[in-house]
């Protein structure tokens with residue numbers, strides 16, 4: 001196709017003008033206190049890497065002794081479900097040489113990690129899918145220490161459900177001296193009568209409700225996960241919800257547990273975990289102090305649904321150890337953003353559904369229709385932005401934005417000050433949630449519901465940061 005040089009020239013002039021204008025337009029006065037509060041809330045840039053950590057990762061079908069030990073046919077990273085926990089230290093370059101040995105195309109998305117846009121794994125937006133038999137090298141330098149996870153970003157409702165997920169732990173330069181650092185990957189599975197993963201994905205029922213909720217809940221792939229510790233230990237417990245749709249609200253059974261980080265990022269101060277809703281995509285880091293004497297067994301129970309059920313057990317065994325004494329890690333610079341209530345939304349998204357499309361139902365974010373990838377919302381880099389999600393339905397929608405962290409500013413118009421960042425926030429039935437952010441990482445980032453069936457049926461759009 002011949003290139004029209006006049007049009008191309010016009011485009012260049014326009015882009016240059018816009019860049020000049022965007023760079024020189026000062027923020028309006030009402031934004032300035034918000035931007036001042038945001039300064040150094042989290043790093044704008046990664047540090048110069050002092051080392052490279054190389055990983056090989058293969059996605060392939062496997063048969064594994066999961067759940068209660070039965071042979072379960074899954075799709076797995078490196079023959080494990082959950083996939084391997086990749087541990088690096090902030091300031092190290094991460095290089096993951098990925099091989100797709102699945103029968104279908106896939107990608108890897110690094111959930112919550114502020115990667116260069118081309119490494120974000122969003123099929124069709126930041127990269128073409130990796131074909132069956134193909135390879136792709138993911139490379140980035142994490143800017144933030146914390147608990148992150150990775151999973152496919154194409155046909156996720158099937159690929160994640162079949163077992164494709166792993167955890168990326170980015171440790172601090174000087175990790176706080178916990179007695180142990182434990183990952184709990186919380187998931188559910190829907191099994192068919194033969195005990196295998198029910199192969200009917202994206203059912204009309206799941207699409208019309210809160211996605212695929214399973215009939216078996218596991219922690220680290222086991223139905224009866226037990227964490228054995230010594231009395232007196234202080235444990236850093238990293239929770240990741242990898243379920244397609246299920247939300248957890250965990251009861252810590254009287255344990256001395258405090259939230260120190262949400263979605264990877266340290267909170268302003270430790271937070272009581274009671275009532276925290278861990279929706280798909282969310283992570284929680286807990287500071288758990290095991291008493292040196294007294295009770296020695298705690299059953300962690302889910303209370304999100306009407307019928308509470310045990311999720312996992314913590315048991316103290318052996319001679320007590322001295323409890324490590326150090327201040328819980330915090331980030332005092334998490335902004336309160338009290339003045340944000342007066343700022344008009346940059347963009348309002350109505351969360352709604354309509355009949356149609358390949359599944360018979362289409363989920364939408366705003367008025368641009370399902371899968372509105374090509375109508376990005378422009379968010380100027382380094383400026384305050386406010387997004388409003390108005391849930392016009394009775395379903396749950398955990399909204400996730402790639403490439404940045406945000407704060408929940410208000411629920412149903414009532415200001416809230418959660419003392420932590422998020423990358424995923426649950427929007428309840430008929431609820432309106434305002435979130436605020438200052439995007440600093442340029443690129444075209446996905447914005448979608450993390451109920452994977454809703455995402456599959458169209459509840460996905462993009463924001464463009466430049």
Ligand SMILES: [Cu+2]
Nearest residue numbers: 397449451454
């Ligand atoms: Cu949704």
